[in-house]
Amino acid sequence: MIFHYPNGKPYQPKAQVEQKKQKTLTYSNRGMILEDDLNETNKYYLENNLAVIHKKPTPVQIVNVDYPRRSAAVIKEAYFKQSSTTDYNGIYRGKYIDFEAKETKNKTSFPLQNFHEHQIVHMENVLHQGGICFVILSAFNEIYFLEAQHLLTFWKRQEAGGRKSFTYNELIEIGYKIPLGYQARIDYLKIIDKLYF
């Protein structure tokens, strides 16, 4: 038997509602919130003295600044610049951490055009110096951790005339799924603990 509220809506036990909410907490229709979740995660890491990892500011070429008062300069003309590095870096347990976050709506593969040549070269340089470098991917309704060396392999395959993406099957074989957490939304340090310590 189903109970109805005065407004005609059927009654649902609270537990059931919670469960439903839980279920929709995937990355299927979440759009651009990957960055927000990573910022929240990094904030949690910082506040709990676990790691010091920040997103770099968006690089902007400032052309014209108005100074009505010195304390409130207004940028009147500026342009987005292409970054020469990845977006996130910092330190964890003495080690240099460096990563890029990207998402795709594609259902079967992850297009390499999400990455710029500059970023790929940067990742190579970081690996050369002994840093921990990876990408966090929002794809196929999940979040994945993929070590940079694998991304570089896919990139080189493309340069050699191969496919311009890597497939879902390739990703699940060498990537690591990051389960969505509560305090640390995208708890990538857990993967790093497993792989590098």
Add this chain to the structure above:
Amino acid sequence: MIFHYPNGKPYQPKAQVEQKKQKTLTYSNRGMILEDDLNETNKYYLENNLAVIHKKPTPVQIVNVDYPRRSAAVIKEAYFKQSSTTDYNGIYRGKYIDFEAKETKNKTSFPLQNFHEHQIVHMENVLHQGGICFVILSAFNEIYFLEAQHLLTFWKRQEAGGRKSFTYNELIEIGYKIPLGYQARIDYLKIIDKLYF
């Protein structure tokens, strides 16, 4: 005897001119070129596979963007934001590097108001994670390398009601002079080699 050119200017042997140029190559009247020299230095390090260290972009709060064509978005209104970290970070020989660069025109002391509370807290966090953290100072006609722990000591002295700066004598006692170089203008990795390897 002094020779004169037809325009009346006295002749100077070339060597003497070079020497004069050399002499003015101090940081006395060089204004805001500390940042340029550090960027050049980091570029040299990067191109020679010595280190991967970048200046972070200036943080900007973007309020209004005009999209006349998608390829040329114009930022029409934006504001400078205070950074929550230091300006430079990266990796060198497997170690996390983090620093801030500041200058003063003061002749006898370096004012602590050049640093923000945020940056001080960030430096503490980096040291806690085992990173190499320091400041590069343009002061008293020289460039100095000062380890963050010493800056933190000066900062705490100020918080305890002490002086709002550290003196020239204090700096030369615990800081390291960085001689101006040719290829790497401000070759701070040499100091790091000595202190941490």
